Each structure stands twice: as structure tokens, then as C-alpha cells.
Amino acid sequence: YLNSFVDNIDEMKEKERYLMEELKNQENNFLGIKSICSNKVDRVEEISRLKIEMNRLGIFLKNNQGLNDFSIDDIQNKIKEIEEYYVSDEEINNLQNKINEFKSKIAYPIIEGVFGILEENFSIIDKKYEEAIYSSMGSRSKFLVVKNEKIGNELLSSNNSSISIIPLNKIKPKIVPGDILRNVRQLGGIPITELINFDEEVSKAMEFVFNGYFLFENKENARKACYDYKVIGVTLDGTLYDPKGTLCGGKIICKNIIFRRKDLLELEQSFKEKKENKRIYEKEKYNLNELKSKICNLREIKKAKNDIQIIENSIKFLNKLIESKVDYSSELSSLRQNIVKKIREKEEFLRRKNVLETEIFELKNKIKSKKEDEKNILKKILQLEGFRRQSEIKISKKSIGEREEESLELKRKHLLQNILKSKSKISKLRELLKEFKSGKNENSKSHLPVQFQEISDVLDDFKLSSNIFNVDLKIFDVKKEDELKKELFSVRKEIEMSKNIKK
Numbered sequence: 001y002l003n004s005f006v007d008n009i010d011e012m013k014e015k016e017r018y019l020m021e022e023l024k025n026q027e028n029n030f031l032g033i034k035s036i037c038s039n040k041v042d043r044v045e046e047i048s049r050l051k052i053e054m055n056r057l058g059i060f061l062k063n064n065q066g067l068n069d070f071s072i073d074d075i076q077n078k079i080k081e082i083e084e085y086y087v088s089d090e091e092i093n094n095l096q097n098k099i100n101e102f103k104s105k106i107a108y109p110i111i112e113g114v115f116g117i118l119e120e121n122f123s124i125i126d127k128k129y130e131e132a133i134y135s136s137m138g139s140r141s142k143f144l145v146v147k148n149e150k151i152g153n154e155l156l157s158s159n160n161s162s163i164s165i166i167p168l169n170k171i172k173p174k175i176v177p178g179d180i181l182r183n184v185r186q187l188g189g190i191p192i193t194e195l196i197n198f199d200e201e202v203s204k205a206m207e208f209v210f211n212g213y214f215l216f217e218n219k220e221n222a223r224k225a226c227y228d229y230k231v232i233g234v235t236l237d238g239t240l241y242d243p244k245g246t247l248c249g250g251k252i253i254c255k256n257i258i259f260r261r262k263d264l265l266e267l268e269q270s271f272k273e274k275k276e277n278k279r280i281y282e283k284e285k286y287n288l289n290e291l292k293s294k295i296c297n298l299r300e301i302k303k304a305k306n307d308i309q310i311i312e313n314s315i316k317f318l319n320k321l322i323e324s325k326v327d328y329s330s331e332l333s334s335l336r337q338n339i340v341k342k343i344r345e346k347e348e349f350l351r352r353k354n355v356l357e358t359e360i361f362e363l364k365n366k367i368k369s370k371k372e373d374e375k376n377i378l379k380k381i382l383q384l385e386g387f388r389r390q391s392e393i394k395i396s397k398k399s400i401g402e403r404e405e406e407s408l409e410l411k412r413k414h415l416l417q418n419i420l421k422s423k424s425k426i427s428k429l430r431e432l433l434k435e436f437k438s439g440k441n442e443n444s445k446s447h448l449p450v451q452f453q454e455i456s457d458v459l460d461d462f463k464l465s466s467n468i469f470n471v472d473l474k475i476f477d478v479k480k481e482d483e484l485k486k487e488l489f490s491v492r493k494e495i496e497m498s499k500n501i502k503k
Contacts, residue, residue, distance in 0.1 A: 054311045082288045085281035087274045095271045102264040108155065108163075110264060113147035115202050118166065120262075121145060122198040122206060128236060129195045129215065135238035136192050136213045140164075145205045166205050173207035180229045187221040189214035189233065 108114060115121055119141040124130055134141060143164045146152045152165040176184075181191075192210040213232045216222035222233030226241035233241040 051311075051315065053307070054315075079288060079292065082281065082284045085277040085284070087278045087281065092271070092274055092278065095267065095274065099264065099267050099271060102267060106264060107161070108144055108159075111151075113151045114155070115145040115147070115205075116262070117141070118143050118145060118205065118209060121202045122196040125195055125197060131238040132215050132234045132236055133192060133195060135240055136210060136232070136234050140209050143209075145202055166208065168202075168204050171204060171208040173204060174211040176212055176231065180231065184214050184225050184229055184231055187216070187225050188218060189216055189221070189225050189231070191215075192234070 124133055143166050145166045148169040149167040152167045155165060192213040192215060193206055195215060198206050213234060214225060216233050216235055219235055222235055222241050225231055226233045226243050230243040
């Protein structure tokens, strides 16, 4: 149902668009007829003016006929390509100044085989290790790394100031034995070479300077590793423990800005590229202006072709009006009526569209509400299902309790019956014992062993009944139980006395 509303809305939007176009066309026709067809003289003059304009546009198209082989998109792409080469003088000057600053800070020649000073050839993986690493380097941070001894000698001979050089072909890095390395690691030591990043081409220089140096976060472990395994321990604050016995420390001043040879080379390469881009742009600048002019001409050509088509249609229409005997007032009236009709149709469609949109909105709200109701109902069903299961469990438990209570009641009745029977037997035994004691009935002597056995059975039967039924004091009468126990105890004593008499 909702989908049908949406389809109707889409259909009405399409009709609305169609009506807007029709209304616009009708209004244009109305205005055209009203403005240019007031009289025949005006129409003739209008035709003459349109022909002059059409001739002018035709000459313009002929003069620019060569541009027909170009497209506006192709020319725009070419313009964009040329403009990407543009570099301002300010940008080049800033780059040149930066290069000059770098060169003034770098105290060695930028030539093949010179890699720069030690500190500019690595980066630290975490700033917290900075003091430890600079403390490990000491003055060697300013040593110049070169490819070989020959380049080093040339630099020494040509340099007026003092300079220390690390020739990669001559140095031999210290090797830490594997067992010592494992033991130091167990104490928490980290090789300094694992705390820095560097290029492979200068790895030999890094190992030469840092091999045998280990970082410790604990001073005691640094000291222990130093004296037990003969390695140099360094802590985060820059304190050095040397197996030779020396202890170095104190705040190390680290440069925040290091002017690297590699950065200078990158700046010079960037400067070279920008200079070349500027040269290309200056060369293509004339072509750029020409291309922009072509773009303007192509747009004018496109407009001229469109204008010529409009003028031709207007001339045909005016000639038709001049030759025909049309009742213009009637035609204008008809056009007015059509315009009014289209306006009313448009208003009706807009009204219906608004009604449908309102209904769609209400339906969506109802659907949303129904979904909420459905959700609440499902929730209640789940709650009721839970209550039902709990009730079944309670009923089941109650049934079990009732059955147990009925069973206990039967046991209680059975036990009471046995007690009554036992009491009767005990009474008879009492009478028999009295006769036996008084000697009135000699026959009782012969029955006495049998009665002894009966009273013993009574006692055993009472014990057995009590153990089997495990009588609950709430069910069994406690007073009756006590009375019976007393009677049994009394009879037991009399029986024992009777046994003695028999002897």
C-alpha cells in the first residue's frame, strides 16, 4: 500500500515537470506573439534585423572554422597540464634560502663518498633514549663518516680546522660474544644499535661506535653487567658504567635541529625540479594564453550555432505570420486559456501531491507505532512464558511435597497402630508378671519364656519402626513416644528381675 503511494508521488512529480515545461512554452509563445506580431511592419523589420545578425554569426563561424577539430575538454586538460608547472618566485627564493642555511651549518663538502657526521646518519626510535645514546657517542657524534681512507685523507689535507674521520673500509666493529649477549639481555640490557634506525651503507660505522654499549633502565643491573660481563652499561639519564672503572654522568645537551647531508641533497633536488618546472611554464605561457583564447572562441562558436538555429526558426515563423491571415486576437485568447488551464492543472497536481505526501508520512508513523507495539507484545509473551514455566515448577514441587506428606501420614498411622499393639502386649505382660510374682498362677511359669521372647520382639519392633520411618517430631506425638519408652523401660526391668527369680 505504501509503495503504491510512493509510485503515485513519482508519477505526479513527472507530470509536474511536464506541466512546468508546457506552461513555460505557452507563456513564451504568448509573449512572442504579443511582442513581435503587433503589426506587419514590425514583423518585416524584425526579419531584416535577424538576417543581419545571422550573416554576422556566419562570418564568425567561417573565420574560426579551424577550431572545429578541437574540443573544449581537450583544451582544458592541456591548460591544466601547463598550469601544474607553475612555480612562484617566492617559493624558489625560500627554497634557495633554506639550502644556503643548510650549507652554512654543514662543515664538510657535499661530495660522493662523504656520508656526513655520525649523529645525522641515524634516528632514535624513542625520544626517551636520547640522553643515553648521546652519552654513549660522546664527542664521536661529530665524527665524519666517509667511504674509504683515501677520501678521508683528502678531507684532512684540505680542511683547515680539526676533524675526526671514520673511514668505513678501515674500521673493525667490536663483536660481543653470543653467551655474553644472552646474559646481558637477561639483566634487561638492550644493545644501543637496536634503539636507532640507520641506512645499510653506514651500518658498519654504527656498529663500530655502539657495539658493546647496552641500555639499562635499572642502575644496579647496569653496574652488574658492566663488571660481570665487561660491557658498557648506560642508563636513561645518560650515566655510563665502564668496566675500566670510570663512571660518567650529567646532563647531555642534544640538538633539536640536526642539519643532515641527506636533507640538503633532497632540498637541492627539489630546487632543481622547481627551476625546471618554472622554465617549462615560462616557455608554455604563450601557448597557455592562446589555449584560453581558443576556449573562449569555442564557447562563442557553440553559442553562435545555437543563435543561428533560433534566428532561422524565428524568420520562418515571422514569414508564416506575414503570409497567413491569422486572427491574432483569437490566438492570443486561446493561449491565455491554455495558460490558465495549465496553471490550474499544476495547482491540482500539487494539491494531490501534498495530500499523498501527508498520507505517506502518516502511514510511516503508523508502521513505526505498530512495530513498537509488536515489540512490546513479544516482550510480554516472553514474560508470560517465564511466569508459566515458574508456575509449572512450583506446581511440580507442590505435588512432590503433597505426595511426601501423604506417605509420611501413612507411616505415622502405621507406627501409631504398632505402638497401640505394643502397649496392649505390654499390659498383658505386666499382668502375667504380677501373677508370676504372687505365685497365684503356676501355669504362667511355663509361658514365661514365650512372653520373654514376645516382649523382646516388641522392643525390636519399636526400634525398627522408628528407624525405618524416621518419624518427624512434628508429625509424631512426642508425649506418646515418651510414655511408651518409659513403659518399655519399666517392663525391661521387670523382665530382668523375673529372669533372676527364675534362676
